[in-house]
Amino acid sequence: MEIPAIVGAGLVVIGAGIGIGRIGGSAMEAIARQPEATNKIQTAMLIAAALIEGIGFAALFAV
Amino acid sequence: MQCRSALLTKKINYFCTKFRNVIRQVIMQFTRALFFLAVLVLSQPVLLNASGHAEHAADSIQNTPIEHSHSEGHEAMTMKEEIKAHISHHLQDSYGFHLFTDTETNTHYGFPLPVILIDNGLQIFSSSKFHHGESVAESNGNYYTLYHGKIYKTDESGFMPMHDGHVHNEKPLDFSITKNVFSIMVLSFLLVLLFMGAAKSYKKSLVPTGTARFLEPLVIFVRDEIAIPNIGEKHYKKFMSYLLTVFFFIWFVNLFGLTPLGINVTNSISVTFALAIMTFIITQVSGKAEYWKHIFWMPGVPVPMKILLAPIELLGIFIKPFALLIRLYANITAGHVVLMSLIGLMFIFHSWIGSSLSFALAVSLSLLELLVAALQAYIFTMLTALYFGSAVAEHEHH
Amino acid sequence: MEKLIEQFSVGLFFWQTILFLILLFILKKYAWKPILDSVSERENTIRESLDSAENAKKELAELQSKNENLIAEAKIERDALLKEARELKDKIVGEAKGEAKEEADKIVQAAHAAIEAEKASAIAEMKTEMASLSISIAEKIIRKELSSDDKQKSLANELVADIKLN
Numbered sequence: 001m002e003i004p005a006i007v008g009a010g011l012v013v014i015g016a017g018i019g020i021g022r023i024g025g026s027a028m029e030a031i032a033r034q035p036e037a038t039n040k041i042q043t044a045m046l047i048a049a050a051l052i053e054g055i056g057f058a059a060l061f062a063v
Numbered sequence: 064m065q066c067r068s069a070l071l072t073k074k075i076n077y078f079c080t081k082f083r084n085v086i087r088q089v090i091m092q093f094t095r096a097l098f099f100l101a102v103l104v105l106s107q108p109v110l111l112n113a114s115g116h117a118e119h120a121a122d123s124i125q126n127t128p129i130e131h132s133h134s135e136g137h138e139a140m141t142m143k144e145e146i147k148a149h150i151s152h153h154l155q156d157s158y159g160f161h162l163f164t165d166t167e168t169n170t171h172y173g174f175p176l177p178v179i180l181i182d183n184g185l186q187i188f189s190s191s192k193f194h195h196g197e198s199v200a201e202s203n204g205n206y207y208t209l210y211h212g213k214i215y216k217t218d219e220s221g222f223m224p225m226h227d228g229h230v231h232n233e234k235p236l237d238f239s240i241t242k243n244v245f246s247i248m249v250l251s252f253l254l255v256l257l258f259m260g261a262a263k264s265y266k267k268s269l270v271p272t273g274t275a276r277f278l279e280p281l282v283i284f285v286r287d288e289i290a291i292p293n294i295g296e297k298h299y300k301k302f303m304s305y306l307l308t309v310f311f312f313i314w315f316v317n318l319f320g321l322t323p324l325g326i327n328v329t330n331s332i333s334v335t336f337a338l339a340i341m342t343f344i345i346t347q348v349s350g351k352a353e354y355w356k357h358i359f360w361m362p363g364v365p366v367p368m369k370i371l372l373a374p375i376e377l378l379g380i381f382i383k384p385f386a387l388l389i390r391l392y393a394n395i396t397a398g399h400v401v402l403m404s405l406i407g408l409m410f411i412f413h414s415w416i417g418s419s420l421s422f423a424l425a426v427s428l429s430l431l432e433l434l435v436a437a438l439q440a441y442i443f444t445m446l447t448a449l450y451f452g453s454a455v456a457e458h459e460h461h
Numbered sequence: 462m463e464k465l466i467e468q469f470s471v472g473l474f475f476w477q478t479i480l481f482l483i484l485l486f487i488l489k490k491y492a493w494k495p496i497l498d499s500v501s502e503r504e505n506t507i508r509e510s511l512d513s514a515e516n517a518k519k520e521l522a523e524l525q526s527k528n529e530n531l532i533a534e535a536k537i538e539r540d541a542l543l544k545e546a547r548e549l550k551d552k553i554v555g556e557a558k559g560e561a562k563e564e565a566d567k568i569v570q571a572a573h574a575a576i577e578a579e580k581a582s583a584i585a586e587m588k589t590e591m592a593s594l595s596i597s598i599a600e601k602i603i604r605k606e607l608s609s610d611d612k613q614k615s616l617a618n619e620l621v622a623d624i625k626l627n
Contacts, residue, residue: 043292043445050446054386057393061465156473179472237472244476251484258492265499269506275496282496303497304489312484332465333473337481 005062012059019052146407150400153325155212156241158190162325176245180207182216182235190239207235214239243334246326250315258311285310285444293448298455302448305345309338310444317395317436321429329439330396332388339388342447347380350454357453387446394439398432 027045031038161173175191182205192200193209199217200207208217215232217223223230240248261275271279285307290299316328328334356362358376361369405428408421607613 039288039292043288046442046445047449050386050390050442053390054382057386057389058382060393061389156470237470238475239472240476241470241473243473244480247477247480251480254484255487255492258488258496262492262495262499265495269499269503279496279500282493283500286497286500304485304493307493308481308485308488312481331470331473332468333470334477336469337474337477341478341481 009059009062013056016052016056016059020049023048023052142411146404146410150403150407152212153327153403154330154396154399156243156327156331157212158193158209158214158239158241160242160245176240176242178207178214178237178239180205180214180235180237180239186235205235208232242326243328243331246319246324246328247316247334250319250326250328251312254311254315281311282307289441289445289448293445294452294455298451302345302349302451305341306444306448306451309342309447310440313338313391313443314437314440317439318433320395320399321432321436327395327399329391330399332392335388335392338391338443339384342387342450343380343384346384346450346454349451351457353457354454383446383450387443391439391443394435398428398435402428402432 023045027041030041034041158178159173159175161171163173164171175189178186178188178190178192178200180186180202183203186202186205186207188200188202192198192202193207199219200209201219206217206219207214208223209215210223210230210232214235214237215223215230216235217232223232225231257274258278260273261271261278264272264275286299286303289310290303290306294302313329316326316334319326320329358380359373361372361376364372402425405421405425409418409425412418412421607616
């Protein structure tokens with residue numbers, strides 16, 4: 001039985017989702033611990049999330 | 064326990080004061096956008112089911128009542144198919160500014176836009192010649208037909224040979240002022256008006272008045288939160304114009320995409336591609352020796368790693384803007400599709416509970432889309448700034 | 462991916478690039494430059510005003526401390542002056558007192574001397590007066606006593622009687 005490519009893409013998206021979720025959660029914790037560093041944490045969070053998102057898109061559009 | 068809760072209150076207070084300004088700004092944005100939202104939510108149903116009321120509202124708009132293109136089998140179209148067609152039509156660019164269709168009288172409301180083709184010289188004619196895909200347009204002895212939103216070369220009879228479901232007619236080079244191009248023009252004009260007005264208010268005094276008072280925090284936000292932290296105090300100035308233009312352009316286009324005008328500029332890949340390629344070119348042009356060194360000969364790693372990293376880094380140059388263009392395109396497209404599907408569901412459910420539920424969902428999603436509109440503009444600008452920053456960075460380590 | 466490429470429209474790309482570049486140019490010239498310049502100018506103005514306010518505050522404080530110093534100095538000076546004046550006064554008064562006393566003593570002495578002299582002269586005068594008086598009295602008495610020959614003979618006798626021959 002052949003697994004359709006879209007399933008692989010789905011798996012990648014799940015992985016990306018987990019990754020972005022973890023980044024967001026960790027950022028929240030970091031902000032709660034150090035509210036004065038919010039801006040820096042937010043920037044770093046968005047950059048990391050954007051990079052993972054890129055992988056997700058690559059998977060989706062490679063199908 | 065007492066001590067701990069006191070600490071928590073203190074922390075919450077700190078948070079509140081720290082973010083009060085941000086929250087105020089967000090609320091301001093939301094109230095301003097609420098108008099769009101109200102129009103959006105109230106008008107989309109009118110657009111979709113094309114009821115008789117719309118006719119009165121559209122009296123002021125120049126209308127071109129033309130026969131429907133897909134007349135064959137149109138009556139058989141179910142509500143679901145109609146919604147699906149509407150959504151897929153919305154996601155596509157079109158040659159006329161189509162506002163809505165009255166299905167009962169089968170008339171389209173909107174206005175045609177010029178078609179510009181490069182085919183045996185410049186061919187310019189109004190898109191009304193296509194009669195919404197119904198008839199073959201003739202220009203200087205050349206014949207063109209509209210098929211699935213694209214222009215193909217054909218003959219007088221509109222002959223379209225099909226091979227395995229694909230049309231093999233020649234496609235002329237198309238530089239038409241399509242709906243998206245027209246929208247970009249109008250929105251650019253609006254942006255220029257808005258910001259020139261804002262700039263004018265600074266001539267009188269350094270304290271902003273009018274629109275400038277609303278726009279200035281955003282400009283300062285782009286400068287202080289996007290440009291300076293990512294590019295650095297030293298080099299940020301020369302990129303400011305591009306960053307500000309990109310930010311406001313994307314934000315505006317996204318916001319207007321939420322209005323019932325049906326503008327969908329940022330969910331066409333060509334637009335995001337154009338934006339991303341500009342970022343790409345500026346990054347490469349302003350790339351300093353340090354930047355290229357980090358790509359081709361990464362300092363601080365052993366030689367085999369250097370050889371291994373070079374192609375990856377080189378690939379990264381192209382992947383970065385690619386991710387940029389796909390991100391914007393995918394986010395906005397997904398938002399539009401989901402929002403329109405939810406609005407479509409209101410008519411499919413035909414029940415009090417289901418329709419009001421999807422209505423509530425559509426409202427909350429519209430709110431979310433307002434956030435996404437700003438967020439995508441912010442992320443695009445921020446990543447652009449980040450790439451610029453890496454291009455001009457002078458690494459002081461080692 | 463094919464769908465994406467299929468969706469790509471050269472015309473839209475062309476127009477987007479051209480329009481965006483025009484927008485960028487116009488906004489750069491007529492909006493971003495004036496806005497950013499004004500904003501940074503305002504920031505500079507605010508910074509300068511704050512600095513100058515801070516400077517003014519410092520100057521004021523300096524002035525105040527200077528004033529205080531001046532006042533303190535003046536106070537000390539005044540106190541010294543007062544002290545000096547008091548001393549001078551005391552000295553003058555003391556001197557005056559001494560002088561006066563001396564003068565008074567001198568006067569008293571002179572008076573005493575005068576009184577002594579007067580007294581001496583008066584006594585001398587009295588003595589002469591008394592001498593002359595007694596002489597005159599004696600003359601008178603003698604005249605009377607020696608007015609007759611008898612008497613002169615008795616006296617001579619007496620005197621002769623007195624004279625004792627050793």
